[in-house]
Amino acid sequence: MKQGILTINAGSSSIKFALFPLARPISARAEVHGQIDGIGTAATRMEAHDKSGERVADQPITGDKVSHDQAFDALLKWFLEAYTGWHIIAVGHRVVHGGERYSKPTLIDPTVLEHLTGFIPLAPLHQPHNVAGIRALGNLLPNVPQIACFDTAFHRTQPEVAQLFGLPRSLTAEGIKRYGFHGLSYEYIARTLPQYSHRANGRVVVAHLGNGASMAAMVNRKCVATTLGFSTIDGLMMGTRCGALDPGVVLHLMETKNLSVKDMTRMLYKESGLLGVSGISQDMRTLLSSHKPEAQEAVDLFCYRIVRELGSLCAAAGGIDALVFTGGIGEHAAEVRRRVCMQSEWLGIRVNPEANARHDIVISAGNSSVDVLVVPTNEEWMMAHHAQTLLGL
Secondary structure, eight states: OEEEEEEEEEOSSEEEEEEEEOOSSOOSSOSEEEEEEOTTSSOOEEEEEETTSOEEEEEEOOSSSOOHHHHHHHHHHHHHHHOTTEEEEEEEEEESOOTTTOSSOEEOOHHHHHHHHHTGGGSTTTHHHHHHHHHHHHHHSTTSOEEEEESSGGGGGSOGGGGOOSSOHHHHHTTOSOOOOOHHHHHHHHHHGGGTOTTTTSEEEEEEOSSSOEEEEEETTEEEEESOOSSTTSSSOOSSOOOSOOHHHHHHHHHHSOOOHHHHHHHHHHSOHHHHHHSSOSOHHHHHHOOOHHHHHHHHHHHHHHHHHHHHHHHHHTSOSEEEEEHHHHHHOHHHHHHHHHTTGGGTOOBOHHHHHTTOSBOBOTTOSSEEEEOOOOHHHHHHHHHHHHHTO
16 A cells, blocks of 8 residues: 655635655655635535646535535545545644744644644634644544644744844733744745755745745745744735735724724735735736736736845845745746846846746846746645654655
8 A cells, every 4th residue: 555645734715735655755746736625615626636737636525614624524535535545644734833832843742732723813814724624634534643834934043133023022022023934935945946056055035926925035045034024914915915014004094994803804814915906806817917007006016015025135134146936926927027137137136038938947147146046836745745754754
């Protein structure tokens, strides 16, 4: 019987999953990967593809309001029927918040699970679903070890000053500080970058651009600064999230429009960003193909914020030797990369237009003093690798 490591990324309305064959090293390509969308609705659906890209599942999960538990149950039932010769020997979970306690992947036991539950106030829109996934898999696979892989862990190497807010010290002691997120993506880039650039150990800025977006500066492949802070709405403008915002705006809106915390949360997380500015879509592809001025302005603002943060991160790192684009937009939107690099030529960045249009890995021009790369990220592989390493498999 073949042995595999299952990876789980549970969100509020979706579950991403992948199964990696046990090997040393683990293959970068999963045996099967997929996603369950529409959790909490009557339109829940599971889709999966095998390692060749062929679709092996596309089916509804029946129920009025399908829960995470029901979705996981359907996933495992499908897997056991479709992959009868396979045995899951470990599960790696993406956990958004590890607080100050966890800075590396951790085997989950009742005490760890209690701590992760205690971090829910730090990430109320993400952590509950991560915990729910762990509980559900624990019930369905009670004898299979589960490993928590933290999105905050990679950023724990930031200098203390980079983690502070200008707030009363008592609040810092309570854990109100800059944590940073998308850490599994950055860790994967840091791990693989030496394959593509001899400057990998220098001053590198990585732009993880997708529906959720952030940037991080690394020196010697360790994080020294990042755009996301205490929450996942800081820094760059995103698909539906506002990015960095003067807190006075929040106070003003709550007072003058009588908005509750719930109202503000919905606006900042779900109604802002590319969607809010354009009034059209949160999808970069839709906006780039639109001739409407509102769409163009949303793209302009998205790129402008990246350029502003790039300058800030270069200051934190003491310069820049390489710029890496990753994530759905970073990997596929050549126009966004072109605009960002064109507006950053003062840093010595020059892009080869043909290489950029082809989405080559190296897109910098011959006269660029900065390596510019497009490197696909693989958070799922990172989780599988951590599970294998931690368990000594």
